[in-house]
Amino acid sequence: MHNPPIAVVTGGSAGIGRATVDALLDRGYRVAVLARGTKRLETLSRIMGDRVWTRSVDVGDGAALERAGDAIVAELGVPDVWVNNAMLTSLSPFAKVDEAEFRKITDTTYIGTVNGCRTALRIMARGNIVNVGSGLAYTSVPNQAAYCGAKHAIEGFTQSLRIELAQARRPIKLSMVQLPALNTPQFDWSRNRMDRKQQPAPPIFQPEVAAEGVLRAIDSDAREVLVGRSVLQLMVANMLLPGAVERKLTKIGTDIQTSERPDLPQLDNLDSPVEDYPSASHGPYDDRASSRGIVVDGDVARKVFALGSAAALLAAGVLLGRATAPGRMPRRLDRLRATPAHLRPAGF
Secondary structure, three states: OOOOOOOOEEEEOOHHHHHHHHHHHHHOEEEEEEEEOOOHHHHHHHHHHHEEEEEEEOOOHHHHHHHHHHHHHHOOOOOOOEEEEEOOOEEEOOOOHHHHHHHHHHHHHHHHHHHHHHHHHHOOOEEEEEEEEOOOHOOOOOOOHHHHHHHHHHHHHHHHHHHHHHHHOOOOOEEEEOEEEEEHHHHHHHHEEOOOOEEOOOOOOOOHHHHHHHHHHHOOOOOOOEEEEHHHHHHHHHHHHOOOOOHHHHHHHHHHHHEEEEEEOOOOOOOOOOOOOOOOOOOOOOOHHHHHOOEEEEEHHHHHHHHHHHHHHHHHHHHHHHHOOOOOOHHHHHHHHHOHHHHHHOOO
């Protein structure tokens, strides 16, 4: 009997991770789900049976993640796919985020990805590693300095490691999937110091769109996958007009991350999981989230943009050339040409 392929998803008990687990299960994978909490993992095991293998682990603890990797190999086999997805954030002005909080977000979001790659590369023979990123790896927003810094760091780390894998000729493809704002439980349990309930900055997409991006990376071995038109816009805008983007976000950056709903006192998941929250992929904004979004190869998108820009410059050059061609010369130039040379302006 053919053994199913093995996939690992960190932060897989809710949100993007849960949507990715569901998508991989639909593909026939057996999935190892890693997360800090236990109740959601127990729910997954009860619902999915032996199609999932679960382990409570903090990805910021490299030694614990190494032990989990060894257990996966011993009990399931060598993974074919490893998805680094675990994250933490808080919606807070930087001045209110102390060192411990900043470090916790960084340890889970960035160092957790580094630890995941290290473990995956130690136990995997071939296959795909996918690092879940964000459009905020291109353009940061206010009040999420730790999270934005972590996503920028993942971008730089992933590129460096990808080059090393190519140098070593290892048959492992490393991809980064840059995601838009998504309707996940994050907005019910992340730490929030604003006076209104936090929200994904519109346009909002359902987490299944993110899972589609992860599958696209696995299927295509793409260096980078961009999900949602807003990610494309952030990439292009930051490349062309970073100052204008920052001025715009100075005005609206806080408002687009907060809803009209008042923020009610609640537990957050920064120091420990909110165990009573169900194992769900969707968050509180189903009424505003789109279930469809573009998913494109980042390199292809850049080539299309570059060619489009080049075509626009060429067209402008052609039009300018036509405007000054013989027979269609502006009247002022005609008059100057007709003027005796010794009376023309210098340099004409």
